Amino acid sequence: MAEETIFSKIIRKEIPADVVYQDDLVTAFRDINPRAPSHILIIPNKLIPTVNDVETEDELALGRMFTVARKLAADEGIAEDGYRLIMNCNNHGGQEVYHIHMHLVGGRPLGPMLIG
Numbered sequence: 001m002a003e004e005t006i007f008s009k010i011i012r013k014e015i016p017a018d019v020v021y022q023d024d025l026v027t028a029f030r031d032i033n034p035r036a037p038s039h040i041l042i043i044p045n046k047l048i049p050t051v052n053d054v055e056t057e058d059e060l061a062l063g064r065m066f067t068v069a070r071k072l073a074a075d076e077g078i079a080e081d082g083y084r085l086i087m088n089c090n091n092h093g094g095q096e097v098y099h100i101h102m103h104l105v106g107g108r109p110l111g112p113m114l115i116g
């Protein structure tokens with residue numbers, strides 16, 4: 001059984017977060033340390049520690065993460081200019097919180113994709 005992270009407490013509203021969207025499958029909230037004018041984390045309500053742990057039965061939630069990203073990008077007013085979706089996996093990927101999350105980042109030119 002995977003160990004819960006602070007993100008499970010955010011989903012259950014046990015600790016404060018700036019939640020911008022929630023439904024039966026996913027929750028989205030503003031990153032506490034934003035790297036751009038818009039920086040939102042979109043997470044499945046089910047605890048999946050890393051992308052390596054994704055299962056076929058998770059496909060509905062993972063697809064919902066994208067449709068919610070599209071909606072939130074429009075809500076943020078960044079859809080036309082563009083934005084970046086990022087998912088980090090494990091140590092080399094720079095993952096800090098072991099509950100998978102999609103970063104939606106935009107609101108300024110982000111430059112070329114950073115590696116390293």
Ligand code: 5GP
Nearest residue numbers: 006017029030031032033088094095096097
């Ligand atoms: P990772 O490096 O795992 O892909 O990204 C984790 C992200 O979660 C970081 O951008 C970090 O700022 C954010 N984060 C960590 N703890 C909290 C928290 O308690 N609340 C919110 N809103 N964001 C958090």
